[in-house]
Amino acid sequence: MTTTNPLLQFFLKTRKHTEDICSPLEIEDYVVQPIEDVSPPKWHLGHTTWFFEEFILKQHLGNYKLFDEDFSFVFNSYYEAVGKRVIRSNRGNLSRPSVQKVYEYRNYVTKEIEKLITKTNTLEINSLLEIGIHHEKQHQELLLTDIKFILGNNPLLPSYSNIIKEHETQDYQQEWLKVNEGVYEIGHNNSSFCYDNELGRHKVYLTNYEIANKLVTNKEFIEFITANGYKLHDFWHAEGWDWVNKNKITTPLYWHNIDGKWYHYTLNGLQEINLNSPVTHISYFEAFAYAQYKKLRLPTEFEWEIAQGKFSWGDRWEWTESAYLPYPGYAKVDGALGEYNGKFMVNQKVLRGGSIATPTQHTRPTYRNFFQTNLRWQYTGLRLAK
Known part of the structure; x- marks a missing residue:
C-alpha cells in the first residue's frame, strides 16, 4: 500500500x-x-x-x-x-x-x-x-x-552477516573537555518524540568537571587486564567483586585469548581485536573498576547530557554513575502503558548515548537507557570523567 x-x-x-x-x-x-x-x-x-x-x-x-x-x-x-x-x-x-x-x-x-x-x-x-x-x-x-x-554462544561461532561493522576507530587525540560549575537544565524540551522518563525538565547544579572526548579503547582495557585488574579487589564494589569471582569473569564478554592474541566474537564471526576501537560488552561493575584503576570516575548522566555536544557519541551505550530514578514531577500514565518505564526505576544504572545496534531516528541527547549493573550483552562501553 x-x-x-x-x-x-x-x-x-x-x-x-x-x-x-x-x-x-x-x-x-x-x-x-x-x-x-x-x-x-x-x-x-x-x-x-x-x-x-x-x-x-x-x-x-x-x-x-x-x-x-x-x-x-x-x-x-x-x-x-x-x-x-x-x-x-x-x-x-x-x-x-x-x-x-x-x-x-x-x-x-x-x-x-x-x-x-x-x-x-x-x-x-x-x-x-x-x-x-x-x-x-x-x-x-x-x-x-x-x-x-x-x-x-554457538561452539562454531558462526557469522551473522556484514550488516553491521563493529570496528569503529577513534582516530583523534585524547582530550579532557572542561565544563564550568553552574546550574544547568536537564531533560527533553521540544515537541519531538521522547519517553516519559525523559520528561520533567529541571535544573541541576554541577561543580567544575572534565570529561574525556573519547571512549576507553580495547588497548586501554587490555592494559587493565594485564595489570591484574580482574584480580585486585581494590578496584571493585563488593557486589562487583562477588560477581567477578562467582562467574569467573576475566575479560569483557565475547573475548578470547588464542595463542597470545586477543580475539572477540562479532556479528561477522571471530575476529582479532582492533586495539583502537572502543571497548564494548562490559558491565557497570567493569566500567567502575576500570575507572578506579585509572584513579578517575564515570560521569553522572547529568554531566554526560550537558557535555555531549562537545564529543562524538553513538558507537557504544555509555555507563554513567547515575541510578535510574524519576525526574521531578514524574507521573506514570494511566493503564498498562504506565508500566513501560516507571516500574523499573530501582536497582539499575543509567546509560546514555546509543550504539551501533541502535536503529535510526531512535536516540537523542536526553534518551535514558537503563540496565542492571551485571549485564553486558548490549554494546556497552565507558567514558571517563574527573
Whole structure:
C-alpha cells in the first residue's frame, strides 16, 4: 500500500527493518534462548506485533478480530494489567507457534494498522502508534544483540552477516573537555518524540568537571587486564567483586585469548581485536573498576547530557554513575502503558548515548537507557570523567 502519511510510512519502514534484521537467520536460530535475558528472535517478532494489537487495534478498531486468542499469553512481556503470560525464561520453549505463523501474524496486524490509520487519524491513535514504532525500534536493538549472544554462544561461532561493522576507530587525540560549575537544565524540551522518563525538565547544579572526548579503547582495557585488574579487589564494589569471582569473569564478554592474541566474537564471526576501537560488552561493575584503576570516575548522566555536544557519541551505550530514578514531577500514565518505564526505576544504572545496534531516528541527547549493573550483552562501553 502506498501512503503519503509520514507516520504511517515511518511505521511501515520500521516493520520492514525488523524483518530485514532477521533475514540472515536460519530457521533454527529463531527459537534459541541461551539465558533468561536473551529472547529468541521469533519472540521479538511476535511481541512487537502484539504491542500494536493490544494497545491500538483492540482499543480503536471496531470489530477487530484477534489473529489468535493465545498470542496475548505468548507475546505479552511484563504488562501485569494485560493478563497472564509465558514467563521470560520459557520463551525459548515456544517451538510453536511456528516462525511462518508469526510472520503471518505480523503481516495481519500491519495491514490492520494501515486500515485503521487510513480511516481514523486522531491525536490519541497517532501518539500510540508513535510509541509502538519506538517500542519496536527498542526491540530491533535488542534483537541484534540477542542474535549476537545466540550465535556467540554457538561452539562454531558462526557469522551473522556484514550488516553491521563493529570496528569503529577513534582516530583523534585524547582530550579532557572542561565544563564550568553552574546550574544547568536537564531533560527533553521540544515537541519531538521522547519517553516519559525523559520528561520533567529541571535544573541541576554541577561543580567544575572534565570529561574525556573519547571512549576507553580495547588497548586501554587490555592494559587493565594485564595489570591484574580482574584480580585486585581494590578496584571493585563488593557486589562487583562477588560477581567477578562467582562467574569467573576475566575479560569483557565475547573475548578470547588464542595463542597470545586477543580475539572477540562479532556479528561477522571471530575476529582479532582492533586495539583502537572502543571497548564494548562490559558491565557497570567493569566500567567502575576500570575507572578506579585509572584513579578517575564515570560521569553522572547529568554531566554526560550537558557535555555531549562537545564529543562524538553513538558507537557504544555509555555507563554513567547515575541510578535510574524519576525526574521531578514524574507521573506514570494511566493503564498498562504506565508500566513501560516507571516500574523499573530501582536497582539499575543509567546509560546514555546509543550504539551501533541502535536503529535510526531512535536516540537523542536526553534518551535514558537503563540496565542492571551485571549485564553486558548490549554494546556497552565507558567514558571517563574527573
